[in-house]
């Protein structure tokens with residue numbers, strides 16, 4: 001796990017712009033993780049993951065496409081979307097629906113399907129690790145007769161910096 005520096009067990013904030021060594025390490029961990037699952041972290045998928053790691057926050061697909069085009073001028077949207085689909089399918093990346101963006105799971109290869117809280121202004125994401133809360137909420141949802149479509153729950157908010165800006 002690459003994000004072991006956090007001392008707060010219940011809320012992990014975005015890794016921010018990681019030093020290059022950490023990104024390299026994160027990519028190595030992701031690579032090994034995919035291999036274990038007989039999945040292939042192709043150079044393209046790896047590049048998209050590394051762009052998300054560099055960004056350190058939820059990032060829109062077209063921003064990723066712009067970044068890709070700086071390296072590979074001919075990149076077409078489907079290539080980025082397919083890479084994002086893959087990264088989501090192996091649970092390395094979360095899709096953040098409220099702002100239509102993507103962010104690397106803060107636990108990278110150990111997602112606990114916690115509760116995501118998303119800054120609606122800058123895209124910073126924190127993952128709240130509360131299995132009890134999550135479980136209780138899912139039970140309550142089921143008691144209404146509904147089934148949750150996806151494992152993770154996403155809440156909207158403003159991060160510390162953006163809250164300070166509006167005050």
Ligand SMILES: [Zn+2]
Pocket residue numbers: 094105106107111112113114127
């Ligand atoms: Zn996660």
Ligand SMILES: [Zn+2]
Pocket residue numbers: 119120121122123124158159160161162163
């Ligand atoms: Zn913010």
